[in-house]
Amino acid sequence: MEQELKLQILDPSPAAWEKISQHPLLALGTISPLQLHALYYDSRDGALQRARLAYRVRREGKEWVATLKAEGQSAGGLHQRPEWNVTVFSSEADLRVFTDSDAVALLAPFLDLALQIILETRFERLESRVDRVDGSQILVALDRGEIVANGLREPILEVELELATGEAAAVLEMGAELCLTLPLLPDGESKMFRGLRLAGLIPTDAGTMRYQTPPLRRHENAGKAFSRLLIQQSQQAISEARQHSTDNSTQTLHQLRKTVRSLRALLRFCRALDADNRLGNARQELADWFHQQNIRRDHEVLAMYWEALATDTGTEVIPLRSWLIVQAEATPAHLGQCAAAILKLWARLLRATLYSDQDLQHYAEMHLRRQDRQLMAAGDAAKTAASFHVLRIRIKNWRYVILALGDIWPSKDSKTLLKLLSALQEISGAVHDAEMAGQHLAGLATSRKHGLAFSAGMLMGYLHARESRQRKKFSRYWERLENAPRPWG
Template identity: 45%
Template sequence: MKLELELELRLLDPDAWGALLSHPLLDLHALSPVPMDAVYFDTADGALNSAGIAYRVRREGERWIANVQGVGTSAGGLHQRPEWTVVVKEDKPSPQVFAGTEAGAMLFAAVGENILLPLLETHFQRFERELRWEDGSGILIAADRGEIRAGDARAPILELGLKLLHGHPGALLELGSILARDLPLLPDPQSRIHRGLALAGLIADNQGGPSLACPLRHRDVAGDALVRLLVTQCQRALGDLSRHLAEPMDAACFHDLRKDVRALRSFLRLAEPLDPQKHLGPWRQKLALWFHAQGPRRDRDVLAIRWAEVCAMLGEQSSLLQSYLAGGAARGTDTETPFLGSLLLGLWAALSRHGLAGDVGLQKFTEHRCARWDAAIQRARKKEDDPAALHALRIRVKNLRYALAALAPLWPSQDSKALLKTLTTLQDILGEIHDTDAAAATLHDTIVSRKSRLAYEAGILIGWLHAGRARHIWEFRKTWERFLAAPRPWG
């Protein structure tokens, strides 16, 4: 048995296959591919799948190899699982070849007296070689092109696997980050067997996502705990990036991705004192650039929602402005978004390599940081007719809100829910005010448009938003008083 650690990357553009093989770090184009054909087996009632076990027999060149994969972990495209392999004579299932091993015990316990049946097949060509990374780590590179077959259903295989043979796990992430920067590659959180089961209709396509909880305890060392929190947030963002790219015009998926990146930036700012060598600073700056580049798309999505509310009140079924905002969202889809995966992998690699310094306790460190942020928020409140000041206040509120939501388990005896609820409300109200203040700039082209109807509708929307600003300011004042009065769990 060996414990496999592999980063799996999906090629988003089939036309980039040649570029992938020719990439100087991979250098696969001159190799002869090895044909591989595999059959995956399970019982009629899916006993192996229910137990988290994958059993296949695969032809690799001139030989057949039986393989069992046990229960492992999968997050952000990095898969870790125990694996057993045995050379066999044919492609028929024969669990007996694993007798006397842990794999055999798992198979017999799950299968019992039931018959193993072919579940799905994979047919692909593999380009494979070993790479020695700059730190001496050994990585097995495997580029696969082919298809998954489940009955009459087909799904393409266009994947690059990076398996750690020996050395530091950060080597996989660093190589993956560089490749995802240069090529349309995305970390794939779903295993091939998962994709096959979804293709066969045996599981939901979105089933099987990893649990990304990050338990925190007040006795934890701050550096170690915040590394876990940051890695978990990177993995969460990679998962939502995959969902966003599957549905690029879905505003909810896009919003979830932006929230992930915003929370990640907040956690990085929280941990900044524990990074004296500034290893993480460049990654935070790159994430900020990506985040701000998505602002116009986010603003149009919000205005589309607000205009739909106005249309509902006016009894309008369709309008030029609706089409304009929808078209603007399509035009504004950032072509760099797929390569956000490169940034997230790079940050993950930096966390893996360098960690965070210091041995201060988590509770002491975070209480000090949250108290400072709290005081900065109270100092930041300025005139309510200053949009820039209110926007800066909103950013400070966001930082504390995201940190408090993640750190709430540290104060089980002192409830942080009241403060968190107030911060959430405060952020929402400040967001409404910001949307109003930014509406004229977002809709500038419609205001000066030669299409009088479009300019008319834009004017209605801007007027409706500004009419509500006074109410939002009143709500802000009331919520601000609740914020000041809310108990602080850090005492």
């Protein structure tokens, strides 16, 4: 079983390559690069691909090596799948070279296929073997080259950390150390997957699907259930960090922040299962990254408000919007920091799952009732801006936890409760936006930059007028929430 973490290099510059190749953790030193040329085969109608099989023949130095990979899983950059390698005499396609009984069984229906080259990869590789403190051994590969398919080319620039012996957690921990100091991010796409997309053999958006939440069973152990759920959300967050590194849009950063917020809400909810506080550092590191991004998110939200308001009123958009975007971009996304915290969290959950002597339903309902009481008390106490902010955060966290645990109550309708929480989250967010606008725009509104001052004052006035309406709306929805049935009774 192959287990490897793939890390995409985000900076294509020679300086970045030099920094990565000389990083002491990779132990590449003065190793000479190995030249690799791989040919990937399939039938004209993609029979192997439909069977979730990948077959290639690759030149590795002076040898040709045939490789078969079967269906596995790839999540959060960690690839786990069965693999068979056989040294062969040439690049000719021949499925009969595999003699392992499992490989033979998988290939039996395809031995008479007419195979053709569907894509190629050509790259240089630096290799080393690293011993970790837990006794695990990791094979390091630093690759630079290109994928060629359908007359098109796409660069290869990545680090692979393959587990030779030991625990998969060691690969994640090493990846976390590297992401923290180098321009790297976990990548869930293999070279073949990228090549298939380049060749037009899979949809262009095939790599952007969201992960499915693992099914929860109400009578399973609470510790094991929350460990699985936290790992799944960690994988989703890593995928979204990679997506943001590609798109660099307001929408992708917002989606990443939402998933990290949900992950943090679940970590807080199952804290009682972490008696030794093994996850404490990860909780704090995620909180640090999240709060660093608040200023960026605030200015991006204000830019969206202003663009809509200026368009509706026929006011010039660019000066204030440009100023807000510059302020937002002054806060880097620090995706490596985010990925490192998540990889460490994932590794700790692999090394030891959370512990509980309760089943999932009992633990979840007991703690949801407690949070329900705390939320109602926070609502009664929300008389100031600070206390209303606390209430807004509690609403968000409670909603994210209930969303994640929805499988526990399949016969009871939680939609009404979730709709109310979603509405309250949106309304309280609008109130927060007005307060946030005052913090960021008050100085600009009184400045001597006449055009900016007028636009800033106009936006502040709009948001504050909107705030009074939203507070009245919040009161109505809050009363509905107080009387809404809870799915746990």
